[in-house]
Amino acid sequence: MDAQTSKDVIIRAWREFATQDPDRIAAVFTPDAEWLAPPRNATARAIDGTHHLVGRDRIVRFLASEFPTVFVSDRSVEFIAIVAEGTTVVVEERMRATLMNGNHYDNDYCFVFELRDGLIRRVREYMDTRRAEEMFSATDGERRLS
Secondary structure, three states: OOHHHHHHHHHHHHHHHHHOOHHHHHOOEEEEEEEEOOOOOHHHHHHOOOOEEEOHHHHHHHHHHHHHHHEEEEEEEEEEEEEEEOOEEEEEEEEEEEEOOOOEEEEEEEEEEEEEOOEEEEEEEEEOHHHHHHHHHOOHHHOOOO
16 A cells, blocks of 8 residues: 555545544444554543543444544544555644533644554554643633633
């Protein structure tokens, strides 16, 4: 798989994630896919504490059902860079949304995608966990937008 094809797989995957359609999301992952995020990150704690999602079905449940209960509206993703080497794709992005507590969310991310047979096999997610925690825990009077 060449670098451009790998990039195209990931760009398509982000479009499928946005649909929140379980079948369309499932179609971009291998059955044994894994998604690893930083332990104790705010999103995982808001859902069930799990930061290591194992299996396509678990990842689909997170993206289609759980993620929208935390990031409830105004979700947007701005791609900063997409870099590929063979079947590895690195995505730098900025995500904004309104959280379930009404706070504005604005954070930078880096994702490392590993592909197998044109599907996502593993995702490693990195973000500013401290900044996220501040946005999740701030009260109305002290919302942090920086």
